[in-house]
Amino acid sequence: MKVFIISDIEGVAGIVKGEQTGPPPHGDSALFQEGRKLYTEEINAAVRGAKAAGATEIVAMDCHGAGGGYTFNSLIPEDLDPDCEFVVQDQWTEYTEFLEQGVDAALFVGMHARAGTAEGVLNHTVSGPNFQNLWFNDTLVGETGINAALCGAWGTPVVLVTGDQAACKEGSDLLGDRLTTVQVKRGTGVLSARNLVPSRAREAIEAGAKQALGDLNAVKPYDPGKPCEIKVEYKWTDPVAKLRYRHGVELVDDRTIISRADDWWTAWKQFFF
Numbered sequence: 001m002k003v004f005i006i007s008d009i010e011g012v013a014g015i016v017k018g019e020q021t022g023p024p025p026h027g028d029s030a031l032f033q034e035g036r037k038l039y040t041e042e043i044n045a046a047v048r049g050a051k052a053a054g055a056t057e058i059v060a061m062d063c064h065g066a067g068g069g070y071t072f073n074s075l076i077p078e079d080l081d082p083d084c085e086f087v088v089q090d091q092w093t094e095y096t097e098f099l100e101q102g103v104d105a106a107l108f109v110g111m112h113a114r115a116g117t118a119e120g121v122l123n124h125t126v127s128g129p130n131f132q133n134l135w136f137n138d139t140l141v142g143e144t145g146i147n148a149a150l151c152g153a154w155g156t157p158v159v160l161v162t163g164d165q166a167a168c169k170e171g172s173d174l175l176g177d178r179l180t181t182v183q184v185k186r187g188t189g190v191l192s193a194r195n196l197v198p199s200r201a202r203e204a205i206e207a208g209a210k211q212a213l214g215d216l217n218a219v220k221p222y223d224p225g226k227p228c229e230i231k232v233e234y235k236w237t238d239p240v241a242k243l244r245y246r247h248g249v250e251l252v253d254d255r256t257i258i259s260r261a262d263d264w265w266t267a268w269k270q271f272f273f
Contacts, residue, residue, distance in 0.1 A: 003050045003213065004103045004156065005060040005084070006147050009039045009074060010112035010122040011163025013184035013201035016193045018122065022066040032066075038198055039064075039110060040076045042162070042184075045202035046109045047081040049209025058084040059098050063147065064110075065127045091273065092126075093146065099154035105216050106151045106158045107209055113166035113187075114142025120166035121187040132255075133233040136224035136264065144171050145222075146268075152222035153265040159212035159219050162205050164193060179219050180212035228264040232257050232271070243271055 009021050012035070019028035020035035043060050050058050066074045073088045080086060089095040113120025115132060125131040125142045134141055136149060144167065148158045160180045161171030168181035184201040185193040196204065212218070234240055237254045244251060248270040250258045261267035 001050075001053070001055045001104045001213065001216075002057045002098075002102065003055040003059075004098055004106045004151065005043060005046050005050070005058065005109060006063055006106055006151075007039070007043050007046075007060065007075070007109040008112060008143065009035060009064040009066070009110055010124075011110040011167050011184070012038050012042050013195045013198050014038050016121055016185075016191055016195070018191075021064070021122065023068055023070055026067060032070075036074055036076050037079070039074060040079045041198065041202055042109050042205055043075060044079070044081045045205040046107050046160070046162075046209045047084045049206040049211075050107065050213060051083055052206070052210045053213035055213065059087060060084050061087040061089070061095060063092055063143075065092065093150050093268065093272065096150070096154070099151060099156055103151070103154070103156040105213055106147075106156050107160040107212065108144060108147060108158055108171070109160075109162050109205065111144050111161050111163040111167040111171065112142075113164070113170055114140070114144075117142075117166045117170070119164075119187040119189060121164045121185065121190065121193045123166065123190060130234050130236070130239050131232060132235045135229075135231040137229055138231075139174070139224065141174065142170060145174055145224075148175060148222040149224055149264045149268070153263070155221050157216065157219045157221045159216065160209055162208065175219050175222060178215075180208050182208040224264045226264075227260065227262050228267045230259045230264070230267045230271070232259075246271055
C-alpha cells in the first residue's frame with residue numbers, strides 16, 4: 001500500500017501563534033523551532049499509523065509556506081521516521097510524481113480552516129496575503145480542498161484530516177461523513193485554542209491513520225467536476241493585474257478571476273503557476 005502524507009503546520013497541537021509558523025522577521029526563531037518539532041512529530045505519528053495499517057511506501061510532503069528557505073521545508077529531516085521519504089518542492093502543488101505513479105490513499109496532517117472561518121486557528125487560504133475566497137465549481141473551499149483536488153486528479157482518495165475542529169468539519173463537509181478526522185485542538189479564536197498535550201495528539205493521529213487506511217473505499221477521490229471553473233477572490237488588485245493576459249483566465253472585476261478548463265488540474269495550472 002502506497003500512502004501520501006500531505007501536511008501543514010497551523011493545525012498542529014500546541015501551535016496557535018504566527019511566530020510558531022515561520023522564521024524571522026515575521027516569526028520568532030525559538031518559537032518557530034518549537035513549532036517545527038511539534039510539526040515533525042505529528043507527521044511521524046501518521047507514518048507510524050500508516051505502517052501499522054500495512055503501508056509499504058510512504059512519502060511525506062510539507063505544504064507549509066513558512067518563508068525563505070523554510071517554505072515547503074519546515075519539517076526537521078533528521079527527526080523524521082526513517083520508514084518514510086520526504087519531498088521538498090519549490091512551488092505548492094508542483095510535485096505530482098508520486099501521485100502519477102499511483103497512490104492508494106492520502107493522509108492530511110495539521111490542516112487549518114479556510115480564510116474567514118470563525119474560531120479556525122490561524123485560518124487563511126493560500127498563505128494569507130492574497131486569497132480571500134476560492135471556489136471550485138461554486139463550492140467554497142480552502143487548502144484542504146486544493147490538496148484533495150490535487151490528489152483526486154490522479155484518483156487518490158483522502159481518508160484522514162487532522163487539525164482543529166473547524167478544519168475537521170471543513171474536511172467532512174467536503175469529502176463526506178466517512179472521512180476519518182482527528183481533532184487535536186479546539187479553536188477559541190484565530191490565535192487561541194484548547195489543545196491536546198502533544199503526546200496525546202500524536203497517539204490520536206497514529207490511531208486515526210491506522211483506522212482510516214483500514215478502508216480505502218470509505219472516501220471517494222475528490223473531483224470538483226468536469227468541466228471545471230475555479231473562481232478566486234483576491235484581497236487586493238495586483239494578483240489580478242498579473243493574470244490579465246493568461247489563457248483561459250477571465251477577469252471578473254479588479255479583485256476576482258475565473259479560470260475555466262475541461263478538468264480541475266488544467267484550470268488550476270492556468271493561473272496558479
